[in-house]
Amino acid sequence: MMEQPNIQAALFDYLLRLGDNSLILGQRLSEWCGHAPELEEDIALTNIALDLIGQATNFLNHAGTLDARGRSADELAYLRDAGDFRCAALVQQPNGDFAHTLLRQYFFDAFQHLLLPRLSAAQDPELAGIAAKSLKEVKYHLRHSKSWAHRLGMGTEESHRRMQQALETLWTYTGDLFELTEGDHLLMREGIVPDLTGLHDAWKEEVLPVLDACGLPLPEGAYFFEGTRKGYHTEHLGNILAEMQFLPRAYPDAQW
Amino acid sequence: MHNGKWMKPTQKISLADIWRWLEEVPDPEIPVIHVVEMGIIRDVSLEEEKVVVTLTPTYSGCPAMQVIETDIRTALANKGVAHLEIRTVLSPPWTTDWLTDGAKEKLRAYGIAPPPHSTDKRFLLTGEIREIACPRCGSTQTQKISEFGSTPCKALYRCKACLEPFDYFKCL
Numbered sequence: 001m002m003e004q005p006n007i008q009a010a011l012f013d014y015l016l017r018l019g020d021n022s023l024i025l026g027q028r029l030s031e032w033c034g035h036a037p038e039l040e041e042d043i044a045l046t047n048i049a050l051d052l053i054g055q056a057t058n059f060l061n062h063a064g065t066l067d068a069r070g071r072s073a074d075e076l077a078y079l080r081d082a083g084d085f086r087c088a089a090l091v092q093q094p095n096g097d098f099a100h101t102l103l104r105q106y107f108f109d110a111f112q113h114l115l116l117p118r119l120s121a122a123q124d125p126e127l128a129g130i131a132a133k134s135l136k137e138v139k140y141h142l143r144h145s146k147s148w149a150h151r152l153g154m155g156t157e158e159s160h161r162r163m164q165q166a167l168e169t170l171w172t173y174t175g176d177l178f179e180l181t182e183g184d185h186l187l188m189r190e191g192i193v194p195d196l197t198g199l200h201d202a203w204k205e206e207v208l209p210v211l212d213a214c215g216l217p218l219p220e221g222a223y224f225f226e227g228t229r230k231g232y233h234t235e236h237l238g239n240i241l242a243e244m245q246f247l248p249r250a251y252p253d254a255q256w
Numbered sequence: 257m258h259n260g261k262w263m264k265p266t267q268k269i270s271l272a273d274i275w276r277w278l279e280e281v282p283d284p285e286i287p288v289i290h291v292v293e294m295g296i297i298r299d300v301s302l303e304e305e306k307v308v309v310t311l312t313p314t315y316s317g318c319p320a321m322q323v324i325e326t327d328i329r330t331a332l333a334n335k336g337v338a339h340l341e342i343r344t345v346l347s348p349p350w351t352t353d354w355l356t357d358g359a360k361e362k363l364r365a366y367g368i369a370p371p372p373h374s375t376d377k378r379f380l381l382t383g384e385i386r387e388i389a390c391p392r393c394g395s396t397q398t399q400k401i402s403e404f405g406s407t408p409c410k411a412l413y414r415c416k417a418c419l420e421p422f423d424y425f426k427c428l
Contacts (some may be wrong), residue, residue, distance in 0.1 A: 026317075039374030040402035040412065047404040054317020058346065133316055136349055136428050137408075202377050 007190060010067040010183030011124065013086060014193065016076070017219045018119075019059030019228065020087035023077055024237070025108060026052030026094060027244050035244070036111040037098050044144060048105070051137040058130040065126075070075045078248035082238045083231040091171040093238045096169070099152050099162035104170055110206045111177050111199075112138045128195070146210065153214025160215070167211065175224025178203070269337065274307060284323040285407050288366045291324060294339045298345055305330065306339040312350045314428070315408035340368040352409075353426050364391045365427025369398075369413065388424050390415035397420075406411045 029049035036042035060073035095101045119131035152159040178200035187193045270366035281291045291297055301311040313321045325342050332340050360370035369391045387396045395417035402412040410423040
């Protein structure tokens with residue numbers, strides 16, 4: 001009888017992770033609105049932001065049905081503090097220049113492109129449905145970011161230099177995308193979510209050849225930042241939340 | 257509502273009525289096609305006195321969905337539907353294959369190149385269709401400008417024959 005609440009809490013936490021990743025990266029990308037280097041990219045980045053925020057709404061709505069406090073997707077997005085967020089370090093990172101944004105996006109798209117097919121086989125039908133829906137969109141995201149990774153990495157001396165700089169900053173934040181908690185292991189043991197061990201290796205098989213083809217060596221002696229699943233975040237999360245949550249906190253229950 | 261005397265009681269409404277009325281609800285971003293031929297109405301049912309319309313979104317974050325929901329509520333209320341519930345399902349996920357042939361033709365006439373069938377061999381092989389015909393002059397000498405366009409469901413192309421830019425409703 002004690003198992004049940006643990007599973008529910010574990011699945012709630014797991015869905016927060018998925019929802020928060022999409023929410024924070026969507027918010028980050030939307031900062032490019034009106035600022036991208038060309039009109040087409042302005043439209044592309046904000047379209048991707050829109051898909052991600054849509055995914056976040058679906059994940060957080062589902063999380064809300066398992067929440068002990070019964071919070072809505074909006075309440076989860078706008079009324080939690082940083083320590084209660086579960087997003088990976090990568091999505092919290094500031095946009096930097098265009099190379100930085102696109103490399104961050106490529107790393108995340110490659111991750112989602114491997115994760116979502118697995119999740120679409122989840123025992124939880126709602127989770128499986130959201131994953132299958134999102135995957136169709138992520139295929140377009142990956143094609144976009146991967147082609148930019150190639151273009152910038154193999155482009156001019158300047159674009160190559162900026163990609164190398166982005167890689168040196170971002171690589172350390174890619175490890176915790178794959179962090180698995182005790183709750184995740186419980187969900188995997190119970191067959192509620194598919195086995196996600198091995199995802200990190202599969203991801204490296206996708207991204208390392210691209211970096212290699214672009215002549216972008218990994219930073220030496222890099223370590224992986226960790227702790228986001230426990231609520232230990234990079235300094236950037238608090239700042240982005242302050243901006244994102246300002247309006248709903250200043251005007252509670254305001255309707256669009 | 258005080259004017260209930262001329263409102264038809266819901267129980268006399270047939271499913272066929274509702275489907276017909278839904279055909280009068282246009283897509284807010286592409287007004288030449290209606291919500292039924294877009295394939296986003298998954299089900300219509302009657303539960304006692306309540307009409308239940310089940311919708312599926314095209315894209316997870318498509319902002320038109322909220323407008324579509326409001327438009328359906330308004331349209332059915334105007335026909336006298338007093339009790340309406342709109343449900344949203346994600347599974348199975350919407351695909352452009354559910355756009356009817358009639359809808360695809362309307363898209364073309366409106367200046368939007370319609371999507372090919374997702375099981376098209378060229379799509380399966382490369383994930384993209386190389387030959388997109390210009391909706392204005394019909395030339396297949398076209399070029400992709402951007403994977404993303406004016407709405408989540410469209411990409412931006414240009415015709416090298418007539419030099420016009422155009423939207424392409426991308427395959428999903």
